[in-house]
Amino acid sequence: MAMPQLSRTKNIAKRSKKHLEEALYDRLFKDGSSEVSVRQQLNHFLKSSKRVFKWEVGDTVKKLRDRKRFYPALKLSETMAKRGMNMTISDQAIYLDLITKTRGVAAAENYFIDLPETSKNHLTYGALLNCYCKELLTEKAEALMERMKELKLGLSSMPYNSLMTLYTKIGQPEKIPTIIQEMKSLDIMPDSYTYNVWMRALAAVNDISGVERVIEEMKRDGRVASDWTTYSNLASIYVDAGVFEKAEKALKELEKRNACRDLTAFQFLITLYGRIGNLLEVYRVWRSLRLAFPKTANVSYLNMIQVLVNLKDLPGAEKCFREWESGCSIYDIRVANALIGAYAKEGLLEKAEELKEHARRRGAKPNAKTWEIFLAYHLKNREMKQAVDCVANAISTGRGDGQKWVPSPEITGVFMQHFEQEKDVDGAESFLEILKSAVEDLGVEVFESLIRIYAAAGRTSPVMCRRLKMENVEVSDSCKKLLEEVSVE
Numbered sequence: 001m002a003m004p005q006l007s008r009t010k011n012i013a014k015r016s017k018k019h020l021e022e023a024l025y026d027r028l029f030k031d032g033s034s035e036v037s038v039r040q041q042l043n044h045f046l047k048s049s050k051r052v053f054k055w056e057v058g059d060t061v062k063k064l065r066d067r068k069r070f071y072p073a074l075k076l077s078e079t080m081a082k083r084g085m086n087m088t089i090s091d092q093a094i095y096l097d098l099i100t101k102t103r104g105v106a107a108a109e110n111y112f113i114d115l116p117e118t119s120k121n122h123l124t125y126g127a128l129l130n131c132y133c134k135e136l137l138t139e140k141a142e143a144l145m146e147r148m149k150e151l152k153l154g155l156s157s158m159p160y161n162s163l164m165t166l167y168t169k170i171g172q173p174e175k176i177p178t179i180i181q182e183m184k185s186l187d188i189m190p191d192s193y194t195y196n197v198w199m200r201a202l203a204a205v206n207d208i209s210g211v212e213r214v215i216e217e218m219k220r221d222g223r224v225a226s227d228w229t230t231y232s233n234l235a236s237i238y239v240d241a242g243v244f245e246k247a248e249k250a251l252k253e254l255e256k257r258n259a260c261r262d263l264t265a266f267q268f269l270i271t272l273y274g275r276i277g278n279l280l281e282v283y284r285v286w287r288s289l290r291l292a293f294p295k296t297a298n299v300s301y302l303n304m305i306q307v308l309v310n311l312k313d314l315p316g317a318e319k320c321f322r323e324w325e326s327g328c329s330i331y332d333i334r335v336a337n338a339l340i341g342a343y344a345k346e347g348l349l350e351k352a353e354e355l356k357e358h359a360r361r362r363g364a365k366p367n368a369k370t371w372e373i374f375l376a377y378h379l380k381n382r383e384m385k386q387a388v389d390c391v392a393n394a395i396s397t398g399r400g401d402g403q404k405w406v407p408s409p410e411i412t413g414v415f416m417q418h419f420e421q422e423k424d425v426d427g428a429e430s431f432l433e434i435l436k437s438a439v440e441d442l443g444v445e446v447f448e449s450l451i452r453i454y455a456a457a458g459r460t461s462p463v464m465c466r467r468l469k470m471e472n473v474e475v476s477d478s479c480k481k482l483l484e485e486v487s488v489e
Contacts, residue, residue, distance in 0.1 A: 024052045025060045035400050042072045046079055054085055074098040093123040100131040122153040129159050133166035157191045164197045173201035196233045203237040228257040232268040244276045261292045267303045274307035298332040309342040333364040344377040368394045368405040384418050395438045404438045416449035423457040448479045454486040
């Protein structure tokens, strides 16, 4: 949900010694943008006695949300409120959004209920509606929208945009034209996001001519200027439809409207030119991006390398990687992973391993994604021992946001199928021991496979029945006979 933005930037240079010496946002990202480093810097700041301005807290929360650092954003908001910093209704709406992303819908609902009635306006109602829409809670979202209409909250396009996004996600794009008609009947002015969602809904039902009519209506209306996002959306729709010539024209329009030289616009151009296979344009836009942003962000290099890899330009990707590596201030494992993944896909395991170790020496430890790359390689080549090691490493590493890494049921199934074919009871048990460190409930399919492995190997396990009971697992009737054979004393 788009939240109100700060309209001005204030100077921190002349504040007192009681205040933080640098901008709060700069302090939090001092050691990079990873969840762990941001949390550490936030904790250091909160433990200190240094002060910051309220506008600075709001600006920092916004930037943390933009970077998807929701836990630090929530903690900063929460702590500063406890210290007496006044929260506006806009702040409360943002806080509700953060609660949804970190603690779930129920916690957000409780926060909304406990708000004073004076705080329950279009902003906080809109935040709760957006929460329901993001979580695909259709009935709750529709009921809340009706309540907002009953209360005559002076609705803007934002709640309608949230509802249209919900319908798009749940595969009901046919409902969106009705919402557009309602907005028109109530004289609610659409914004560029409204038009983009409308276009996407029409594209979802393969109505490309309808998409083009929306663009024409937008031009005729004149109240909402088509910006670069409109044409990136249009180009993406054409690419999905395989209409590459029209996609290229839309990309040219995108460039014309990127007068402010927005970094995201450049990255969309590179990605979309890559999707239509136009390597020359990819390099041309990359040169423009580098001129506009001489201190090029890690994420821009990551995007460029991924596009080059997808276009099978491995030498170009390596050159781009070396350029990034020579000037990067923080060695980002995500950028290394892009090239490691390319090497693994090409069967160049030695190169992939060398780069992983090189990145480690530069201070970038392998993350879960790194191990996923090697896991995919070893599974493809039926190197199961090495694949099990990759699962163990990925689980012990965890995800960057502090969450556990868990292999998909499909991957787990591949392992169990292998152990079943090999009649490898010990291998299966060792694998499940590793899995248990990340997964509380292994599931009935895993245990049924384990029983089949014991039976195929002619092995018994007197404790198997008790084990299933402890795990609260009820096997199928077809597996119960095998279970009896396996469970003998």
